[in-house]
Amino acid sequence: MRVLKRLVFWMFGFATLILVTPVEALEKHPLNYVDPFIGTDGTGHVFPGAVVPFGMVAPGPDMEDRGWSYSSGYQYQGRSILGFSNTHISGAGIGELGDVLLQPSSGTKWTRKTVNFRSSFDKVTEKASPGYYAVTLKDHGVRVELTAGQRVAIQRYRFDRSGKVQVLLDLQHGILFGDGPRVLKSEVKTDAVRGEISGTVWSKNWVEREASFIVRFSRPISNVITLPARPGDRAPRLILEFDLRQSRALEARIALSTVDVAGARANLAAFGQPRFDVVVQSARSQWSTLLQRIEIEGSDREKRIFYSALYRTLIHPSDIADVDGRVRGPTGQVIKAETGHYYSTLSLWDTFRGVHPLFTLIVPERVDGMIQTMLEHHRAQGYLPLWTAWGRETWTMIGNPALPVIADAVAKGFQGFDKAEALAAMIATSTDPRPNAPAWAQRDWRAYEEFGYLPYDLNEGEAVSKTLEYGIGDDAVARVARHLGKHEIGKRFEVRAAGYRHLFDPSTQTMRARNKAGGWRTPFDPLVPTSPMNNPGDYTEANAWQYTATPALHDVDGFRALVGGSSGLSRWLDRFFSLPSLGDNKHLGQEALIGQYAHGNEPSHHIAWLYAYSDTPERGYEMIERIARTFYSDRPDGIIGNDDCGQMSAWYVFANLGFYPVEAASGRFTLGRPLVSKAKLHLANGTVLLVERLDMKDVELNGRVISEPTIDYKSIMVGGRLSFPHFTAQVPKAN
Template identity: 35%
Template structure:
């Protein structure tokens, strides 16, 4: 063979193998941003996800809003709606409560409208009809045809900036509306959303800047923007309330908009770059210049997709196309937040509303901890250890300025939504797994202080006095008692690791407080008053919401199983393994009446409600009862019937990655029932293969043979080639790397996983 021939063949092989490697690693193709954006009917929950453009853990989520005053779904976009109001730059993913929707842009033609109109009469405002047949979305990109204006709108994003591309009909009267009054519903009864102040300023014929200060779910948020246009602004209308000012350079007020006019004699699209900051216009400009230095829209799309590809590559799976779409869209949703609010120079607003500087250039927020501590945060500790350290450093900053760790932190501010102190298990889980990047002793002092300083939802003086929460002193008392008992167990584990024996003993004792609300006569945890008397009447099917009932977004049936720190003791309380399993059987089969169901509950299998978090660990409890085949049956049932790749792909609110994390873990075959224990209960894997790329460079691989919707039962298991009969694996097993093999079948093997 000649040297030239060898070179040509080598070049061909390199090119061929490179192309195929790239093809096999193209995981972003499986992201479907429309999953979870709209329920199939009004009686179910939608997932509350948005389809617009974002980057992993970025500040900006540039997405369409189909409602003028978004409320439900909280993402602002409902797949069932027929009109789009505009494109705002910040959104929440999968939450049950709406907020953000900052700095709305909307391109229009023809008559200038400065109010949005209504969905019933879109022609009365700048709103436009759209069709899903002329709408598309992928990682880092969104596109829609605005039918009333014949405008093709495209969106992409970087961490701190949005990038718009509007293709107007040539020769049309082209406008871009900027609406700083667009927000969540200002008429909500349980808080008052209002614009405190806002400003739009035209700097020159290609630049607009401004800000708004708004209070809502997160109080007193400041949002600054700096926008550059690829074409000159020929004229404008500035609007404040009912007053219109032609060709003003500035408008201020609490209800302001602007209509910017452009020449469309040539057919080139209008490009708009918008930088955001929570700190200043100058920082918004710096963010924009740092991240989008040119007008290459398609290049920014490719950059966003490359960032997503890097994150998705942490777990590689084999399965059906639908399974890949659900799995990788789940990772996409899980990595959409927490969001880095710090500017590129490290500036961030602290919980004390003062300007601070982060040396690591990150300050994360959107901590939906009541949801995510269960599985999403353990997923982060597994495949995002550096990010996890960043999350904890950000949580510590709240402690340093505010006095305790986050409960539900949004836009850097504590909003006290939900119960418990679930930054605690997140920090303890990371510390026990050896994640570096934060001071473990300082973290311990923070979690201890956060377990002793009373604040809304956690009155520790009451906890210390009664050793349970009396319902007449603290609503949601049963749920709070159970969840705080778990948090105290977590504090005890880190105290033990650090050799703090007295603290360990104290918090272990507190972790048993749940027993004080167990009623042997009914077999449930139920409420007591401050005199120690049971609160009557009692019906275990009655649902609570977020106050006025002993249970939080659930009922006595669902909270019966919440003792993840000590399932063996819970089994003893219920009379042993047989009685425990019988009670579980009843739980999964008893029906209740629709009128008794709380609005957050959906995805029912008996009393099990997969659409909300209190149920998420319960399918795995049969393992502890000595009947693992029932865990396998119900886990497979949830995986195969309560997830799909459509707009109604979730059985409830996706809740900042928690619903997705349940699927990601469970589809691989295991789940963290106790999210701070380093133990994963085995369920029923449905993926042919899953390879977890660990930060150490090692790989943990799960292979599943014969998995199908029929073959849901484990026949045999091997770990690193050796027979394995335990119903759980440990963090150490994963960290060591290796291979876990499952063989599945249509009938249960009642000998596997049961002590012989």
């Protein structure tokens, strides 16, 4: 109750602040440092439109409907817009969603013969902030503004002249993975008097899914023109005409549901009739509540980079449950989410590493719901989620990345889910056959359990990466089993988790594929990266060097022993960061390179932090600062490599705080040195942790020296002072 009172008081105070405080003072609030355009230029694939934290709907501009560069629908350098769809994924490398595209225009120039509805725009007219996006369409004479609630998006149009206007409603449109067409079938109804279009679109793209919707305009529809179907079209494209008379404004409210039109209608009804500006303010308030949970000291530029990164970590996963808790699960059946929340856009291969551990610090109230979602997914599908979009399984990436997320929650003491059920789901996910999985995915575990690794001659590809990633999940099972007193199960999975040792080649100091007879893969070049879609081989978007340190994600001590102890680890890391690479290749995970380190993809993210376990920890502090200063900026190209639903951003947040969850399932964080001089974390139950750099010799928590290279979660959550010695790395500053 005290927390609730604190939150209500703070929200009221912030609302008052917005009304009465001068702009100069308001700009000092964390919200006003966020720039949604950071990461939208190049390979960051960040979505710049309007969304609330973990929102289901996300209206934004679509410049193209296909192509790897447009997986979020947007590129900063683009100068024309197809229209504005209402669901997006931020930072992923595969295109999906893009539901219910709208494109407005002044006058009545469009006819059945019109084929191009695109409009150019001047960049100076484009604005974005948390919960808001706006741009002026130069060719169509209209200012478009977007905002969002949890399940309802609003598009507001201000035309350059009054009278008759048109809006394209394109239900065939989607952000494509491949060439399309994506729609399998559709059912659409028009109620012109109410100004309403409703229906359901069934589609097959990255996933097979259905999206039900209500689009309700603020004016009646005076005329409907149905455009001719193109080859493959299975959903209508409609030109809707409106007579605004003396007005120049039109508004559309778009409610979505994974379940049915009734669900979308209920979502719209629950949203009520708030004015556009009130919805913007509500979205800003929601973002403010979360962003102010970390306060940092630094320059305006440093705050722009930091708070924009923190913002991006809180866009996904998306809570896609209807207002009544109903949702379509991974196999298309309707289920009732026990917590009323059901999270999708679970990019777990990426986010188990940093995003989910960050959630336990700054949004712990969300963690139980996320774990419960995974268990409900298991009940429906038979195994825990891998990578989900709109509630459906994509079978994308490798390993069992839900397992360390669950184990981390158990280690940290979260109680809002059944731990026995969680362990049973983890075991089933690691042992049961998956006959419904596609050919490229793991279907059974016989070879893995027989050999302790995946032989490359019994596997379709990625044999080394899969073995190492499965070890992360096996370790997570062992941890939860031990926590519940299931020691025999714990021992079984501890043995499985140690299978990485079969693949370490001492002659190259890298993880190398073996066949079923135990022979090494030959020929072998540890510098060559492989990826199943571009250059198939034994590694996933990486090379042998980049995957060799993967076991440290669950067994730092074991990996350190493998490479020769503390001094051997120093030598291995020094070589890793200095050995020349074969050059950039964004499709093979080779971006943001320092030697063999590739910060543009997740397998490298923990490696600089491993210096903490060597006899030269200061080299790690320097390398972490070099990575942060070199590969992050406050420009639109300020992220190199997919943001991957917040993982690139979470790394940066942790780097500024001075610790990182190397062993993500352990409940511990590896200590580095904070990049900021001071940070204040507002934790659960009103506790505060002050992170600071001081003139001192050792790291201390509340005056107690921390002699180990780690700090545990429960100690952090007590609050107080986490004090670090000063450290100034000799690294070049980013432009």
